Amino acid sequence: MDQKDRILVIGALGQVGQELVETLRLRYGTERVIGSDIRLPENPPELFEAVDVLDTERLLAIVRKYNIRYIYHLAALLSATAEQKIKGGWRLNMQGLFNVLDLAVEGHIDKIFWPSSIAVFGPSTPRVDTPQTTVMDPNTVYGISKLAGERWCDYYHARFGVDVRSIRYPGLIGYKSLPGGGTTDYAVDIFHAALQQGSYTSFLGPDTRLPMMYMPDAIKATIGIMDAEAASVKIRSSYNIASMSFTPAEIGAEIGQHVPGFQLDYAPDHRQAIADSWPQSIVDQDARADWGWQESYDLAKMTADMLLNLKKQ
Numbered sequence: 001m002d003q004k005d006r007i008l009v010i011g012a013l014g015q016v017g018q019e020l021v022e023t024l025r026l027r028y029g030t031e032r033v034i035g036s037d038i039r040l041p042e043n044p045p046e047l048f049e050a051v052d053v054l055d056t057e058r059l060l061a062i063v064r065k066y067n068i069r070y071i072y073h074l075a076a077l078l079s080a081t082a083e084q085k086i087k088g089g090w091r092l093n094m095q096g097l098f099n100v101l102d103l104a105v106e107g108h109i110d111k112i113f114w115p116s117s118i119a120v121f122g123p124s125t126p127r128v129d130t131p132q133t134t135v136m137d138p139n140t141v142y143g144i145s146k147l148a149g150e151r152w153c154d155y156y157h158a159r160f161g162v163d164v165r166s167i168r169y170p171g172l173i174g175y176k177s178l179p180g181g182g183t184t185d186y187a188v189d190i191f192h193a194a195l196q197q198g199s200y201t202s203f204l205g206p207d208t209r210l211p212m213m214y215m216p217d218a219i220k221a222t223i224g225i226m227d228a229e230a231a232s233v234k235i236r237s238s239y240n241i242a243s244m245s246f247t248p249a250e251i252g253a254e255i256g257q258h259v260p261g262f263q264l265d266y267a268p269d270h271r272q273a274i275a276d277s278w279p280q281s282i283v284d285q286d287a288r289a290d291w292g293w294q295e296s297y298d299l300a301k302m303t304a305d306m307l308l309n310l311k312k313q
């Protein structure tokens with residue numbers, strides 16, 4: 001990337017966006033990374049713009065204003081929220097992606113990162129050790145939009161040569177930002193509740209095993225696939241990536257090692273059905289072989305780090 005070229009993060013106020021902007025700025029320099037979201041934060045930092053990804057004119061104006069060449073497009077309605085706003089979820093998740101892909105077709109940008117999700121899998125998918133290529137029959141608005149998005153990314157790459165790169169994030173856990181309405185949010189909330197109340201009621205049942213990832217690993221994967229040589233990114237739909245899988249009971253027991261007397265109860269709600277349609281564990285050998293994906297955190301290491309940092313806050 002040329003020194004004058006810049007990076008735009010769309011959805012920069014979200015759970016992933018906040019941490020991604022911070023890391024990209026450390027890596028490339030503050031002035032090269034522009035944050036954007038549909039709204040401005042209370043005290044807008046420098047180099048932050050209000051941009052609705054559905055507003056193509058505004059999006060192009062910002063791309064031109066800052067010489068943007070790379071876009072990390074994170075804006076989406078997540079799994080639980082999209083079930084409440086079916087058409088709005090579909091529109092944002094699909095049209096937002098088209099608007100960014102079309103910027104590349106028209107030659108305004110060179111490279112796109114767009115995250116998919118384990119939600120692309122469905123009830124007929126093998127749930128244990130889910131392979132890269134398998135049955136995919138998502139039954140949520142979110143999962144349907146992510147699977148369609150993957151197919152469009154692959155199509156735009158094959159048809160127009162668009163350099164779009166994607167990974168299927170598992171549930172993401174971090175201490176710097178709060179989750180935005182997904183089915184794995186419990187795994188963040190549980191840490192805050194453990195430290196504040198010493199107890200937590202999980203909205204998923206005790207044995208609901210799901211693939212998860214600590215945010216530093218997710219950010220490492222995101223920047224890793226963007227940094228890879230184009231030829232080594234062989235899958236242009238989206239890559240499986242994995243680091244750990246656990247149940248609410250297992251993370252509760254791990255937290256209990258650090259928070260004596262931690263009490264975990266269960267009251268499964270509508271999100272249980274979504275979780276039950278997703279994989280329990282993921283096979284990610286393609287990401288490891290093609291562009292060198294390697295995680296740094298397992299459940300024990302993540303739990304210790306989460307609690308340490310939340311206590312500091």
Ligand SMILES: NC(=O)c1ccc[n+]([C@@H]2O[C@H](COP(=O)([O-])OP(=O)(O)OC[C@H]3O[C@@H](n4cnc5c(N)ncnc54)[C@H](O)[C@@H]3O)[C@@H](O)[C@H]2O)c1
Binds near residue numbers: 014038051092172178
């Ligand atoms: N967090 C997870 O566990 C997880 C798991 C799998 C995939 N993902 C994917 O990663 C991406 C980021 O997720 P997140 O957890 O940070 O989501 P989030 O809900 O925390 O953040 C999304 C951001 O997008 C912004 N936004 C909404 N509509 C917009 C619009 N029209 N224009 C511009 N910005 C808009 C929101 O204000 C919000 O700040 C999403 O594509 C999501 O599907 C996340």
